[in-house]
Amino acid sequence: MKPxxxxxxAIVRGGLLLAQQxxxxxxxxxxxxxxxxxxEAGESEPDALRRECAEELGVAVAVLGRVGADVPLPGGKVLRVFGAALADPVAEPRAVEHRAVRWFAAAELPAxxxxxxxxxxxxxxxxLVSAADSG
Structure with missing residues (x-):
């Protein structure tokens, strides 16, 4: 049975990574x-990511390549991360279901x-952020 x-x-813009609280x-x-x-059943991973970003952030995204390896989660699930870019580069993601959203610089990520x-x-x-920043 697959997990x-x-x-x-992993949405990057201007050398910053978007996270939500x-x-x-x-x-x-x-x-x-x-x-x-x-x-969801019958949904591709990129389609799920586009839907989730619309629901949680109120923005459309273009799904890019995989980032990192699968991360095991409780209950036999796995977290699979993809790079993404805002479909509209000047769109401002907002916290629809979360306390806050924030853009983080690479140097901030470990803390x-x-x-x-x-x-x-x-x-x-x-x-990912360093490559985007230097590209």
């Missing part, structure tokens, strides 16, 4: 994560209070 997939978006549940409130969510699954991806996220 249930949760997709995450959880409002709930209590044990996760105040911590940061990449936008994303569950892949962010990430949820554990997202923390595992910090090295890959640093590479």
């Amino acid at each position: 249930s997939v949760v997709v995450g978006a 959880r409002a709930y549940p209590a044990e996760a409130a105040g911590r940061w994560e990449l936008p994303g969510g569950r892949v 962010v209070d990430w949820l554990p699954a997202d923390r595992a991806l910090v090295p890959a996220l640093l590479d």
